[in-house]
Amino acid sequence: MLHRFAKFVAGCTVLLVLAGSLVTSTGSGLSVPDWPTSYGWNMFTFPPSKWVGGILYEHGHRLIASSVGFLTIILALWLWMSDPRRWMKWLGVSALGAVIAQGVLGGLTVMFFLPAPISTAHAGLAEIFFCITVAIALFTSPRWIQGYGGRILDDSRLRRLATATTTIIYCQILVGATMRHTGAGLAIPDFPLMFGHWWPTHWDAKIAIHFTHRVGALLVTIAVLATATAVFARTSISELRRPAGLLVALVVVQVSLGAFTVLTRRDVWINSLHVVCGALVLTTSLVLTLRTWRGRFADGHVRLQPDGTTT
Amino acid sequence: MRARSVWMGILSVALAASVVACGGKKDDLDAPDAGGAGGAKVDAATAGDINGVVSFDGVAPKNEPIKMNADPVCMKENTTPQTQETYEVADGKLANVFVYVKDGLGSYAYDPPAGPVEINQMGCRYHPHVFGIRVGQELDIVNSDPTLHNIHALPKGNAEFNTGQPIQGMKTMHVFNTKEVMVPFKCDVHGWMNAFVGVMDNPYFAVTGADGKFSLKGLPPGTYTIEAWHEKAGTQTATVTLGAKETKDATFTFKAPAAATD
Numbered sequence: 001m002l003h004r005f006a007k008f009v010a011g012c013t014v015l016l017v018l019a020g021s022l023v024t025s026t027g028s029g030l031s032v033p034d035w036p037t038s039y040g041w042n043m044f045t046f047p048p049s050k051w052v053g054g055i056l057y058e059h060g061h062r063l064i065a066s067s068v069g070f071l072t073i074i075l076a077l078w079l080w081m082s083d084p085r086r087w088m089k090w091l092g093v094s095a096l097g098a099v100i101a102q103g104v105l106g107g108l109t110v111m112f113f114l115p116a117p118i119s120t121a122h123a124g125l126a127e128i129f130f131c132i133t134v135a136i137a138l139f140t141s142p143r144w145i146q147g148y149g150g151r152i153l154d155d156s157r158l159r160r161l162a163t164a165t166t167t168i169i170y171c172q173i174l175v176g177a178t179m180r181h182t183g184a185g186l187a188i189p190d191f192p193l194m195f196g197h198w199w200p201t202h203w204d205a206k207i208a209i210h211f212t213h214r215v216g217a218l219l220v221t222i223a224v225l226a227t228a229t230a231v232f233a234r235t236s237i238s239e240l241r242r243p244a245g246l247l248v249a250l251v252v253v254q255v256s257l258g259a260f261t262v263l264t265r266r267d268v269w270i271n272s273l274h275v276v277c278g279a280l281v282l283t284t285s286l287v288l289t290l291r292t293w294r295g296r297f298a299d300g301h302v303r304l305q306p307d308g309t310t311t
Numbered sequence: 312m313r314a315r316s317v318w319m320g321i322l323s324v325a326l327a328a329s330v331v332a333c334g335g336k337k338d339d340l341d342a343p344d345a346g347g348a349g350g351a352k353v354d355a356a357t358a359g360d361i362n363g364v365v366s367f368d369g370v371a372p373k374n375e376p377i378k379m380n381a382d383p384v385c386m387k388e389n390t391t392p393q394t395q396e397t398y399e400v401a402d403g404k405l406a407n408v409f410v411y412v413k414d415g416l417g418s419y420a421y422d423p424p425a426g427p428v429e430i431n432q433m434g435c436r437y438h439p440h441v442f443g444i445r446v447g448q449e450l451d452i453v454n455s456d457p458t459l460h461n462i463h464a465l466p467k468g469n470a471e472f473n474t475g476q477p478i479q480g481m482k483t484m485h486v487f488n489t490k491e492v493m494v495p496f497k498c499d500v501h502g503w504m505n506a507f508v509g510v511m512d513n514p515y516f517a518v519t520g521a522d523g524k525f526s527l528k529g530l531p532p533g534t535y536t537i538e539a540w541h542e543k544a545g546t547q548t549a550t551v552t553l554g555a556k557e558t559k560d561a562t563f564t565f566k567a568p569a570a571a572t573d
Contacts, residue, residue, distance in 0.1 A: 033475040039477035052500065054499045055459070
């Protein structure tokens with residue numbers, strides 16, 4: 001039951017990431033100028049008849065974020081009271097801390113008129129929070145608790161490769177967030193060429209950020225292909241092969257969405273789905289990475305009951 | 312005892328210096344930089360005028376269409392197809408051009424502005440779209456629409472502000488403290504709403520109407536750089552030398568961008 005609830009929270013977080021990306025893609029970040037109130041109303045009593053234009057996105061994002069925050073409180077309490085693993089209790093607390101900090105960052109960025117460093121930190125912490133919820137869902141799963149039947153190899157090379165890939169993906173997301181919040185998304189207006197050439201013909205700060213994101217996409221693709229190749233070459237167990245295959249598929253989609261974001265001059269939905277897909281690439285890689293580390297996790301005297309719960 | 316007195320003296324001086332420094336800083340921040348304060352008044356007996364017209368050469372690019380379906384109130388108030396106000400050209404004359412004295416004025420003292428300037432959110436548009444205001448002059452921001460707006464100013468020299476006006480008839484006052492040409496306004500609720508204000512430390516500015524005409528009245532004799540600013544076409548300058556009681560003409564012609572004339 002806890003595992004199902006953790007999966008539900010992670011699913012809601014995907015929706016929250018989509019809502020947040022729509023706020024930026026539609027330029028609605030300041031359509032509600034006050035925080036935590038909304039045009040002077042309590043956030044939860046702000047009349048739906050006033051959710052017009054950009055307010056629909058910004059206020060909707062705040063409400064979804066509040067709901068996810070509430071769900072995270074329940075998740076943290078549930079973990080604290082029922083999970084026997086001490087580190088899992090603290091992981092629940094860290095999820096709660098992250099979602100609170102995330103809310104504060106969201107408020108600060110509104111009050112200070114969307115400064116790029118705060119907005120980028122808000123985007124970066126969103127990914128960390130999403131990673132924590134996915135990790136909790138994974139750690140509470142019966143298969144994880146059973147140790148996948150001891151079938152996962154203790155392969156240090158694969159562990160290092162998967163860990164490096166996840167780190168590279170997160171760095172790439174941070175560069176992407178910087179690009180988004182500094183208005184550099186179309187600093188290089190063509191794709192796959194750059195100003196009609198294979199290398200930018202001129203430079204400024206925004207072009208450099210955009211260029212770094214494109215180079216990052218190349219690095220992520222190479223890292224993901226290397227990890228997936230290593231997984232398929234070294235093991236036949238589905239718990240590693242499935243996320244590896246999914247990761248490759250998501251990277252293909254993600255690169256395509258990135259290209260179409262430029263080609264469509266930042267179409268709102270394509271741009272937003274690019275952000276969501278980036279988060280899914282990160283968490284899929286995280287799941288793969290954590291599974292390669294499963295052998296190194298202490299069991300903490302967890303016993304799985306026939307109904308799937310832990311004691 | 313003597314050493315103690317010396318230390319007390321040093322502390323007292325430091326404390327006094329801090330109070331003066333802090334107090335001075337606050338005044339600097341709060342006082343509008345009105346410009347020309349303390350200088351001589353313009354002699355009306357020798358003052359002259361600069362009149363002119365702003366033309367547009369070529370076919371003006373089509374203004375972007377606006378989709379107001381994000382807000383039913385805006386849809387209801389605008390039943391005909393709407394476009395942005397970017398290029399308002401009639402008979403080859405360009406409206407919404409801010410014309411002002413960029414350079415050449417000495418240190419004069421000017422009469423305070425007559426009253427507040429108003430920007431009205433009506434029909435999900437800003438009225439006026441381009442206007443001027445004096446440093447320290449009151450700007451009244453009014454919401455005449457039965458829907459909510461936020462007015463978000465994005466200055467570079469003045470303080471940024473973003474004010475919500477959720478109720479029809481709301482009025483908010485704002486004062487700019489520093490000269491700045493131009494300060495953009497936008498509504499983040501209705502992405503098509505934008506306006507521009509020129510904040511001036513002198514009274515010599517005007518905005519062209521549908522006939523493209525402008526007039527800068529009561530200028531003291533001198534040689535001036537006059538600039539014409541348009542939100543999309545950019546800026547043009549002209550140098551005008553004005554003698555005592557003279558009236559001079561200044562004309563500006565903005566050309567259509569290459570893509571629009573093709």
